[in-house]
Amino acid sequence: MPARVLKVHPADNVIVALRDLSAGEQIEFDGQTYVLPYAVGAKHKFVTEDRQPGDPIRMYGVLVGKATRPIQRGEPITTFNLKHDADRYGLDKKQPYAWLPPDVSRWQNRTFMGYHRADGSVGTRNYWLVVPLVFCENRNVLILKDAFERELGYAQPETYREQVHELLSLYRAGDLDVIKKMQPFVDASQNRTLPQPNPTKANRPFKNVDGIKFLTHEMGCGGTRQDSAYLGSLLAGFINNPNVAGATVLSLGCQHLQADTIENEIKRQNPKFNKPLLIFEQQAGTEYALMAQAVKETFLGLIQIDNVERQPAPLSALTIGLKCGGSDGFSGISANPVLGQLSDIVVGLGGKTVLAEFPELNGVEQELINRTPDTAKAQKFIDLMGSYSASAEAVGSGFDMNPSPGNIKDGLITDAIKSAGAAKKGGTAPVADVLDYAEPATTPGLNLLCTPGNDVEATTGMAGSGTNVILFTTGLGTPTGNPVCPVVKISTNTVLQRRMPDVIDFDSGPIIDGEQSIEQNADALLEYIVRLASGEEITQAERLGQDDFIPWKRGVSL
Structure with a gap:
């Protein structure tokens, strides 16, 4: 019979309900009997001992809040009796850390069929990218999108x-x-x-081109120079992404983000850059002249990248983004630990993983500091977390306000509870590098990337840092995708997978139901990723044309 409750860490003083529990019910766990004074819904938690105002609540072995009123043994924690709190962190508290890598022998000689780039990276997709440097070019981008997608067989079903x-x-x-x-x-x-998938490759003139992707945004001019600089770095990261084979860039001409700026940033990020790059400026002539030339040159570019074919690549060529959204009380118990196990395997093989969402690392900072052997990188993490937190508090929205109504309804009562579960996606490997938004991930191992918790701003940032696959766990259901990087949606519970099969790609619910271990589920997920990276599978987000792109705007509009 599947377990009804779970204690995540021996030091915890809460127990998680895996099924709905009734008021008055007796729960036997670990030699103790708990009589529940109130009903406890699945995904929620009840305390193992009486708590008085100010007493700590611990889950995942860390402080996740303090009681605001008396809580009796067996009573669930709620927003009415618990407030967010987290342990303080710093280099002065850094502890030694030793990592025992998982056994990766089964994966050591496995390969996927990828697109090899001149700089040594490997793409899981072969895309042409069309990018505006400023919002003034959005209309032209959308006109190109309509023309190319309809004629070349990439348009969504009607x-x-x-x-x-x-x-x-x-x-x-x-x-x-x-x-x-x-x-x-x-x-x-x-x-x-x-709605069905896009037409098969048999109906397309370019058999090795997986798609043409068109970005639009509301930036590039009229904001701070800082925002334009970040946008330039982000767009350069997208063009450098291994899933992108070439790009068309549309510029108005007078905007903050100039054409030479983007060229210089591309080469700064990647001195070995060697992809077709087409840049067109509207103020050099008529719109018709701009568009006609862009159509012709882009078409010739597609002919060029169609000559690239998939070839075997080791799993160490994977750069996997780790993300969660629409999280629930099962996220930190099923799907997120699965991503952590998979991350450790990929790191053990010499690949890269990227853990984003700094607001959702609140409360587990010290653990990550301990796992960062390079002191300078640990300090960079501290500085990024501190400045981000201070900026949020300055506008009246601290990290403690992170949980959404959906999160709270499904058991994530404080940001520290949410964060401690979210951090499980990073596994146990040492932190190899710490990156600010839009910095490229170049160091094998686990990378920490400063992004918001906002789903699309985070996935946009990960693709800009070079991920070629993004794994996205969800307990409530989130349809997020990305233009250049396949986003795999992983459900924390099977009920969600059955309710939203057009969104979910993989189910970690068997862990909650006692049918699979975390290790078994992670192995199955990695098998799926090998097929996905080889082009044998497409994600539901790709099927639906869910190409979400929102840059993180860190400054203010002027």
Whole structure:
């Protein structure tokens, strides 16, 4: 029978409910009996001992909050009886750390079929990228998107357009009552065609080009020079991403982010850069001249990158982003530890993993400092965390305000609880490097990347740092994707996977149900990633055309 409760760490004074527990129920655990004075919903926690105001609550072995009123043994923790608190951290508290790598012998000789770049990196996709340096070029980017995607077979299915066409036909025929009585177009049982993947490669002229990706944004001018500089670094990172084979850049001409700036930043980040790069400036002539030239040169670029074919690559060529969003009370118990186990395997093989979301490392800073052997990098982490936290507090939104209503409803009562579970994605490996937003990940091992917790700003930052796969755990369901980096959605519970199968790619729910261990689930996930990286699978986000791109705007608009 599957377990009904779980204590995550021996030092914890809370127990997690894995199933809904009723008021008055007796729970036997670890030789103790707990009588629950109130019902405890699945994913929530009850205390193992009486707590008085100011007493600490510990989970995952760390301080996650303090009681604000008396809490009796067996009573659940809530926003009414608990407030966020976390242990202080610093270099003066740094402790020695020893890592025992997992056995990676089973994966040592495994390969995936990737696109090898001249700089030595390997892509899991072969994309052409179209980028505006300033928001003034968004319209032109979207015109190019419509033209190229429709003609070359990369456009999304027109299911919803067909639905509108059918409704319009009925309306014109005067059949308003028929429209009102129609059932929603939701499944195949109603003889409706659900959205399907993009047309197969057999229908495309460029068999080795996985897609043309078009970015739009609201930056590049009119804000601070700092924001323009960060945008330039981010766009350069996207162009340098191993999944990108070439790029078209549209510039107005007068904006803060100049064309030569982006060229210099690309080469600064990657001195071995050797991809086709096309830059067009609108103020040099008419819009028609700009667009006609961009269409022609981009088409020739597609012909060029279509000559690149997938070749075997070691798993050490993977750079995997680690992210969570729409988290729940199971995130830190199932899916996030699975990512941690997988991260340790990839690091053990010589690959790179990137753990983002600094607001969701609040409370586990000292553990990460202990795991950072380079003192200068540990200090960089401290400085980035401190300045970010201070900036958030300056606008009245400290890290303690991080949990969303959905997080709280599903058991993440304080930011420290959320963060301690989120940090499990980073496994146990030493921290190899600490990166600010848009800094490229070049050091094998676990990298810490300063990003917001915001799902798209974080995934955008990871792709800008060079990830070629992003793993994204979710307990509530999040449809986030990325233009250049496949985003694998991993459910923390099987109920979610069954409810949102068009969003979820992989299920870690069998861990909660007692059917798999974390290690077994991680092995299955890595097998999936090998197929995904080889182009044998596509993610649901890719299937839906979920190409989300939001740069982190750190300054203020002027």
